[in-house]
Amino acid sequence: MATNTEIEMRWIDAWNDLYDLVLPRHGVKCQLADFTVVDVEACKIWLRDSVYEGYHVRVETGWVLGRPGVIASRSRDQDADAGAGEKR
Numbered sequence: 001m002a003t004n005t006e007i008e009m010r011w012i013d014a015w016n017d018l019y020d021l022v023l024p025r026h027g028v029k030c031q032l033a034d035f036t037v038v039d040v041e042a043c044k045i046w047l048r049d050s051v052y053e054g055y056h057v058r059v060e061t062g063w064v065l066g067r068p069g070v071i072a073s074r075s076r077d078q079d080a081d082a083g084a085g086e087k088r
Helices: 004-022 040-052
Strands: 029-031 037-039 055-064 067-076
Touching: 004 040, 004 055, 004 067, 029 040, 029 055, 037 040, 040 055, 040 067
Parallel strands: 029 067
Antiparallel strands: 029 037, 055 067
Protein backbone atom coordinates (compact mmCIF):
# COMPACT_ATOMS: atom_id res chain seq x y z
CA MET A 1 0.00 0.00 0.00
CA ALA A 2 1.31 3.42 -0.96
CA THR A 3 2.08 6.02 1.67
CA ASN A 4 0.44 9.44 1.60
CA THR A 5 3.70 10.92 0.35
CA GLU A 6 3.90 8.40 -2.50
CA ILE A 7 0.30 9.11 -3.44
CA GLU A 8 0.88 12.86 -3.50
CA MET A 9 4.03 12.43 -5.57
CA ARG A 10 2.10 10.37 -8.13
CA TRP A 11 -0.35 13.15 -8.90
CA ILE A 12 2.30 15.86 -8.69
CA ASP A 13 4.41 13.92 -11.20
CA ALA A 14 1.33 13.49 -13.43
CA TRP A 15 0.61 17.23 -13.28
CA ASN A 16 4.23 17.98 -14.19
CA ASP A 17 4.01 15.57 -17.13
CA LEU A 18 0.77 17.25 -18.21
CA TYR A 19 2.36 20.71 -18.07
CA ASP A 20 5.33 19.45 -20.10
CA LEU A 21 2.91 18.32 -22.82
CA VAL A 22 0.69 21.41 -23.00
CA LEU A 23 2.91 24.42 -22.28
CA PRO A 24 3.14 26.95 -23.91
CA ARG A 25 0.02 26.12 -25.96
CA HIS A 26 -3.42 27.38 -24.96
CA GLY A 27 -6.78 25.67 -25.29
CA VAL A 28 -5.34 22.15 -25.26
CA LYS A 29 -7.95 19.46 -24.72
CA CYS A 30 -7.48 16.27 -22.76
CA GLN A 31 -9.26 12.97 -23.43
CA LEU A 32 -9.86 10.95 -20.29
CA ALA A 33 -9.91 7.18 -20.05
CA ASP A 34 -13.71 7.11 -20.52
CA PHE A 35 -13.29 9.19 -23.75
CA THR A 36 -14.64 12.35 -22.11
CA VAL A 37 -12.92 15.45 -23.49
CA VAL A 38 -12.07 18.13 -20.92
CA ASP A 39 -9.84 21.16 -20.50
CA VAL A 40 -6.48 21.00 -18.73
CA GLU A 41 -7.86 22.10 -15.34
CA ALA A 42 -10.48 19.32 -15.35
CA CYS A 43 -7.77 16.88 -16.44
CA LYS A 44 -5.64 17.86 -13.43
CA ILE A 45 -8.57 17.15 -11.09
CA TRP A 46 -9.21 13.79 -12.78
CA LEU A 47 -5.53 12.84 -12.44
CA ARG A 48 -5.47 13.75 -8.74
CA ASP A 49 -8.75 12.00 -7.97
CA SER A 50 -7.69 8.89 -9.88
CA VAL A 51 -4.47 8.65 -7.88
CA TYR A 52 -6.38 8.96 -4.60
CA GLU A 53 -8.70 6.17 -5.83
CA GLY A 54 -5.66 3.90 -6.10
CA TYR A 55 -4.82 4.22 -9.80
CA HIS A 56 -1.52 4.86 -11.50
CA VAL A 57 -2.04 7.58 -14.09
CA ARG A 58 -0.32 8.47 -17.33
CA VAL A 59 -0.56 11.28 -19.86
CA GLU A 60 0.75 11.29 -23.41
CA THR A 61 0.32 13.29 -26.58
CA GLY A 62 -2.38 12.25 -28.97
CA TRP A 63 -5.19 13.52 -31.17
CA VAL A 64 -8.25 14.94 -29.43
CA LEU A 65 -11.15 16.16 -31.56
CA GLY A 66 -8.87 16.29 -34.58
CA ARG A 67 -6.21 18.43 -32.92
CA PRO A 68 -3.03 17.70 -30.96
CA GLY A 69 -3.95 17.13 -27.34
CA VAL A 70 -3.39 14.90 -24.34
CA ILE A 71 -4.61 11.36 -23.73
CA ALA A 72 -4.96 10.48 -20.04
CA SER A 73 -5.12 6.87 -18.87
CA ARG A 74 -5.07 5.02 -15.60
CA SER A 75 -4.44 1.51 -14.35
CA ARG A 76 -4.36 -0.29 -11.05
CA ASP A 77 -1.47 -2.21 -9.52
CA GLN A 78 -1.75 -5.84 -10.51
CA ASP A 79 -1.16 -6.75 -6.86
CA ALA A 80 -4.14 -4.65 -5.76
CA ASP A 81 -6.45 -6.29 -8.32
CA ALA A 82 -5.10 -9.84 -7.96
CA GLY A 83 -3.67 -9.66 -11.47
CA ALA A 84 -6.67 -8.08 -13.14
CA GLY A 85 -4.70 -5.09 -14.47
CA GLU A 86 -7.82 -2.95 -14.79
CA LYS A 87 -7.65 -0.13 -17.30
CA ARG A 88 -10.18 2.67 -17.60
